[in-house]
Amino acid sequence: MAAAGDAPPIVDRDVWLACAVPLSRLPAVGDQVYYFPHGHAEQCPAHLPSPLPGPPLFLCTVTALRLAADTTSNEVFAAISLQPGGRAPAPPPPQPQAPQPPHQLSYFAKQLTQSDANNGGGFSVPRYCADYIFPRLDFDADPPVQTLRMRDPCGAAWAFRHIYRGTPRRHLLTTGWSKFVNAKLLVAGDTVVFMRRPDGDLLIGLRRAPRYPPPSPDPSQAPPRNARARVPPEDVLEAARLAAEGSPFTVTYYPRQGAAEFVVPRKEVEDALTTRWEPGMQVRMPVMEAEDARRTDWANGTIKALHSSIWRALEIEWDDSTPSSLTKTRYVNTWQVQFVGFPPLMKRLRISETIESMAAPLIGPESQEMAILLGAPIPAGMQGARHDGPTHVPSAMITTQQLFPMDVQMPVLPALSSGSEILDPEIGSPPNNSVNMQPSDLPEETRSIQLFGTTITPQVEQSADSGAPKEVNEPPNGVADETVEEDV
Numbered sequence: 001m002a003a004a005g006d007a008p009p010i011v012d013r014d015v016w017l018a019c020a021v022p023l024s025r026l027p028a029v030g031d032q033v034y035y036f037p038h039g040h041a042e043q044c045p046a047h048l049p050s051p052l053p054g055p056p057l058f059l060c061t062v063t064a065l066r067l068a069a070d071t072t073s074n075e076v077f078a079a080i081s082l083q084p085g086g087r088a089p090a091p092p093p094p095q096p097q098a099p100q101p102p103h104q105l106s107y108f109a110k111q112l113t114q115s116d117a118n119n120g121g122g123f124s125v126p127r128y129c130a131d132y133i134f135p136r137l138d139f140d141a142d143p144p145v146q147t148l149r150m151r152d153p154c155g156a157a158w159a160f161r162h163i164y165r166g167t168p169r170r171h172l173l174t175t176g177w178s179k180f181v182n183a184k185l186l187v188a189g190d191t192v193v194f195m196r197r198p199d200g201d202l203l204i205g206l207r208r209a210p211r212y213p214p215p216s217p218d219p220s221q222a223p224p225r226n227a228r229a230r231v232p233p234e235d236v237l238e239a240a241r242l243a244a245e246g247s248p249f250t251v252t253y254y255p256r257q258g259a260a261e262f263v264v265p266r267k268e269v270e271d272a273l274t275t276r277w278e279p280g281m282q283v284r285m286p287v288m289e290a291e292d293a294r295r296t297d298w299a300n301g302t303i304k305a306l307h308s309s310i311w312r313a314l315e316i317e318w319d320d321s322t323p324s325s326l327t328k329t330r331y332v333n334t335w336q337v338q339f340v341g342f343p344p345l346m347k348r349l350r351i352s353e354t355i356e357s358m359a360a361p362l363i364g365p366e367s368q369e370m371a372i373l374l375g376a377p378i379p380a381g382m383q384g385a386r387h388d389g390p391t392h393v394p395s396a397m398i399t400t401q402q403l404f405p406m407d408v409q410m411p412v413l414p415a416l417s418s419g420s421e422i423l424d425p426e427i428g429s430p431p432n433n434s435v436n437m438q439p440s441d442l443p444e445e446t447r448s449i450q451l452f453g454t455t456i457t458p459q460v461e462q463s464a465d466s467g468a469p470k471e472v473n474e475p476p477n478g479v480a481d482e483t484v485e486e487d488v
Helices: 013-019 037-041 127-132 177-184 233-245 266-273 351-362 369-374
Strands: 032-035 058-069 076-084 106-111 123-125 145-151 157-165 170-173 191-196 202-207 249-253 263-265 282-287 297-306 314-318 449-451 454-456 459-462 469-472
Touching: 013 058, 013 076, 013 191, 013 202, 032 076, 032 266, 037 233, 058 233, 076 233, 106 127, 123 127, 127 170, 157 177, 233 249, 263 266, 282 314
Parallel strands: 145 202
Antiparallel strands: 032 058, 032 263, 058 076, 076 249, 106 191, 123 170, 145 157, 157 170, 191 202, 282 297, 297 314, 449 454, 459 469
């Protein structure tokens, strides 16, 4: 099951980024970065046995980068070699670099459900993965079935039976999936990543969901660490000691959920540390859910408090629209968020709240905004229109004098001799089913209305068979009525 010794390394830059949590990144050799030992300690499954020596951050230069996968968990990691710079001078202006080649790897990630992680069942393949990652099935066969052969990041080979069946019909991985689940000790919440190279080579990677033990009831105790973390605490203490001495050292970085990157570009850190942060400031943070790794969203929040430590100095109170994966991350670093100079648009904004704040200056005899919107003078037809506003307007009261000004001539209908008429509120005249009214009895002004300053006159035709009036409403000249359809 092992890969051939002469084969190229499976975990290249594209595979590493595909198997890492969304928005992960890698430094380049020669970059100047800041190393944070406290962030490095978050990669450990337990708290450090002793305090970290030296300052909370070290200016370093990246001297080497190696990408690989853990042989036990199959998680990808990066071994980053650093040379402490101490009080190094500012870096020279960046030189133009050759453009990076486009990603040649297609991948799809799915978080496992309880049914997917059941060691006796199969895996439900999303339609996108079946159509764009897996080889195309022969749907003329009965049933459509094929065998998929993949390699994991450590080089082990796996075979899965891909079939299209069921009611309703769906894509499934059956034979071989249970063996994979048992070998990798997968549980619900883990994420499986299917990858395809341009030559058709298929790969399968994993993202392990964090698993935290129950927190201590003592509030003075630090929150528990991820029990699935892989970095020994001794490695963190040794790296911090070497950094304090100015000696070169190497750190191991697992890009997993809940653990922020602790090797950060120099400019980002310095820009964030020189920004004045205060409680109450609106901030936003980029997020990307694993189920939708092709769309970046923003989580909005408010700074609740500032802490004296540089690492995770901001305590954020996230809005209700924040994705569930971020609601537990209350403490973030200053370089992870962006200041919002204007109130963010709420996703669950109620229209009634906006109308109530805008209605007062728009209506009323003193309104200048309405004249700007509609032009001065405001058309008479608009002055008599009905506005559905809020139940109360603090700064302007709606009165019948405002809705029906005295200079508007209201049509007066003649007295009816007998019968019952139902007036049509749209045109101010009886509908087709009115009785004892002849078209000639209607005054001229009642058969026309003012709408947005335009006179609309309905044409009245005499029915040939019953003698009853028949109205035909036509739009004014130059106005297309898109609601009228031709009779077939």
